[in-house]
Amino acid sequence: MSGTREGGDAALRNYYITKLALIGTEVTEAIEELRNGHTATERYYSGTDSRLGGAVSSDVKSLVEKSCGTAKPEGVPSELADIVIRAFDFADEAGFSLAEVILEKLAFNATRGHMHGGKAV
Template sequence: MSSIQELQKMIHENAIDQGWWESEREFGTLIALCHSELSEALEEIRKGHGIDETYYTDSGKLVGVPSELADVVIRVMDICEHYGINLESTILEKHEYNKNRPFKHGNKIF
């Protein structure tokens, strides 16, 4: 099994090989692309598909909420590798911090 850090490197290398980094990409555009993947996940629900439903188009493309959420993670990993962010260590550090936060910190409804 690959570590998050190893997977991050593989994902970024694939993005380079596929031509997505032939020129520098604006950070705001990269974030907007993450948003678009989340919107695509929401659209799957709006179309009536189940949250855990995966299916394939006629061309063989994997689609559904799980696939769109995977696309979000792939985009985030690609961004992190490009900018030299160790996502794995940051996730672990943030998780440790979150474990000590107060119950429903921030007192927000959602």
């Protein structure tokens, strides 16, 4: 998508804005998981009673799917995965390597103090 889309620069900019907003919705969904009482590590599958903490093996996932059909993974870890997936999709469409940018930022951030900029979090 790094080229032009029908409608020119304004349409492309609006397309990218929409894609970035979708990343924001995944953040909101992760926050809602916590507000709804789930832990940061809890993973569960919609439409099932399967609530799992920590790592979930492929055997467990297979069991859930066999008993309930294809169940949607839910929880903060799942929402974070969606954020990363959407971010890499965005970068690919825009025409840059997100992995390269992440490495660059990690190297730069290593030169900064823990609470750079006086941020509380």
